[in-house]
Amino acid sequence: MSRTLICAIQIGSSRICAAAAWRDQNGNYEIAAIETEQTLGCIRKGCIVDTEATAGHIKSLVMKLNNRIKSVDCRGIEAAYVGINGISIHNVLHHPGIVLEEGRSVSNEIITTLRQESLGLTIDNYDILGLEPIGYTLDDIDCLNPNGRTGNKLIAHHQLIVGQKRLCLGVHNAMERTGIRLAGIIATPLSVAQVLSPDEKQRGCCLVDIGHSLTSVSIYVGGMLQHLATIPLGGNSVTQDIAMANDLPLEEAEKKKIAMEELDIVSQCRYEEIAANIARQIELSGCKDRLAAGCVLTGGASLQNGLNSLIREKLGISRIMARGFSGICFGLSDRKPQFSSLTTMISLCTADCESKPVIEQPKPVIQPSTVKPTVQEQKNSEKANETKKLQESTPKASRRPGIGSFFRDLFSGIDE
Numbered sequence: 001m002s003r004t005l006i007c008a009i010q011i012g013s014s015r016i017c018a019a020a021a022w023r024d025q026n027g028n029y030e031i032a033a034i035e036t037e038q039t040l041g042c043i044r045k046g047c048i049v050d051t052e053a054t055a056g057h058i059k060s061l062v063m064k065l066n067n068r069i070k071s072v073d074c075r076g077i078e079a080a081y082v083g084i085n086g087i088s089i090h091n092v093l094h095h096p097g098i099v100l101e102e103g104r105s106v107s108n109e110i111i112t113t114l115r116q117e118s119l120g121l122t123i124d125n126y127d128i129l130g131l132e133p134i135g136y137t138l139d140d141i142d143c144l145n146p147n148g149r150t151g152n153k154l155i156a157h158h159q160l161i162v163g164q165k166r167l168c169l170g171v172h173n174a175m176e177r178t179g180i181r182l183a184g185i186i187a188t189p190l191s192v193a194q195v196l197s198p199d200e201k202q203r204g205c206c207l208v209d210i211g212h213s214l215t216s217v218s219i220y221v222g223g224m225l226q227h228l229a230t231i232p233l234g235g236n237s238v239t240q241d242i243a244m245a246n247d248l249p250l251e252e253a254e255k256k257k258i259a260m261e262e263l264d265i266v267s268q269c270r271y272e273e274i275a276a277n278i279a280r281q282i283e284l285s286g287c288k289d290r291l292a293a294g295c296v297l298t299g300g301a302s303l304q305n306g307l308n309s310l311i312r313e314k315l316g317i318s319r320i321m322a323r324g325f326s327g328i329c330f331g332l333s334d335r336k337p338q339f340s341s342l343t344t345m346i347s348l349c350t351a352d353c354e355s356k357p358v359i360e361q362p363k364p365v366i367q368p369s370t371v372k373p374t375v376q377e378q379k380n381s382e383k384a385n386e387t388k389k390l391q392e393s394t395p396k397a398s399r400r401p402g403i404g405s406f407f408r409d410l411f412s413g414i415d416e
Helices: 051-069 108-119 165-178 188-195 198-203 235-246 250-259 265-285 307-315 337-346 375-393 403-410
Strands: 004-011 015-023 029-038 079-084 090-094 097-099 126-138 141-143 153-164 181-187 205-210 215-221 224-231 295-298 320-322
Touching: 004 051, 004 337, 015 051, 015 337, 029 051, 029 337, 051 165, 079 165, 079 188, 079 337, 097 108, 108 126, 108 153, 126 165, 126 181, 126 188, 126 224, 153 165, 153 224, 165 181, 181 188, 188 205, 188 215, 188 224, 188 295, 188 337, 198 205, 198 215, 205 265, 215 265, 224 265, 235 250, 235 265, 265 307, 295 307, 307 320
Parallel strands: 004 079, 079 181, 205 295, 295 320
Antiparallel strands: 004 015, 015 029, 090 153, 090 224, 097 153, 126 141, 126 153, 205 215, 215 224
8 A cells, every 4th residue: 555754843942842654545644754853942932943953953953853764665755844833923813705697606716716816815923824704694594504505695704824934934944954845835733733632622621731931712603613713821930930930040940840739939920921811812712601511621731730730720611621632643743732833733634745756857869950951061061072082092102291290200310
């Protein structure tokens, strides 16, 4: 059975993670290897600030993956998808419309045209990273799928996921320096939503991805994304507070935070601030009373002891759970919440990332010229041939001595 090699790289504020996975003909994925490296300050709040250092980390990670997966049947990785997150990523509503011809029903072609119109929208200083349809209005009647219906005017309701241009620009510049082809850019707040089940999205659920420096809040109701925002706080904010309060280096403060069986006063204050920001985003979404499936926490910082109960109390939501992604078969790695952003990307990667064999191009065969010579060229050629024949028929002795034979005759008797 033929397989397709996938490579996904997640750009994080504290570390860059990379995974190699196989996709079979049935669309099933299996992770073959995961590698991580600390960013050491080259990425801040999800944005690349040191292109050379980031490129070095990416090259190193791909080399490590190659060392683990290269075989007779695998030539290694030549391309990769890159996942990004940043404080500027959020949703923007757009409502493109089209007037239908009389008697014409809505088709996939019309729906695609409206989608392309939204994706082509120009937003100053922002790139469109994704699009989520949330419904349609056909002649003042709301519907989820208008395909096949007839009417006079169709309006689409699209959630555009946007981020500042510097996010994508930083990725393009870094990948250029690595020599690894960029297969695509994925907004991880969209991909990480795969930790939710279709039932949770339908009933209403708040997904909170708590990372090193950022916390993404995505709210799904009726099976569709209703709100997306990024909060500039994460697990590192708690670590810094602990370090300052206890006069500790950051590494020691991180160990102290992880070892806590329950939140102390310092960490509790910061997590309460994060919870207050999450609650604010839920209010802005207008879906506060529609979250029947509760709240799902994911990301590395979601593993903190005591966090679930604090979030439950501050949000007033009884159903709180931390979760990783279980939609992919893991060969060499465990299912862990800290890898959710990376592993959920993989199922969105479709292009083959494997190095292609080098095909030698055949050397061009020089064909004899078929252009006829001009009359003058023929005369010159005939004259040259006659001169050559005359020289060959003339005896050597009768030929005029050259300057070389003159000097040989002149000095021929000196040594005798």
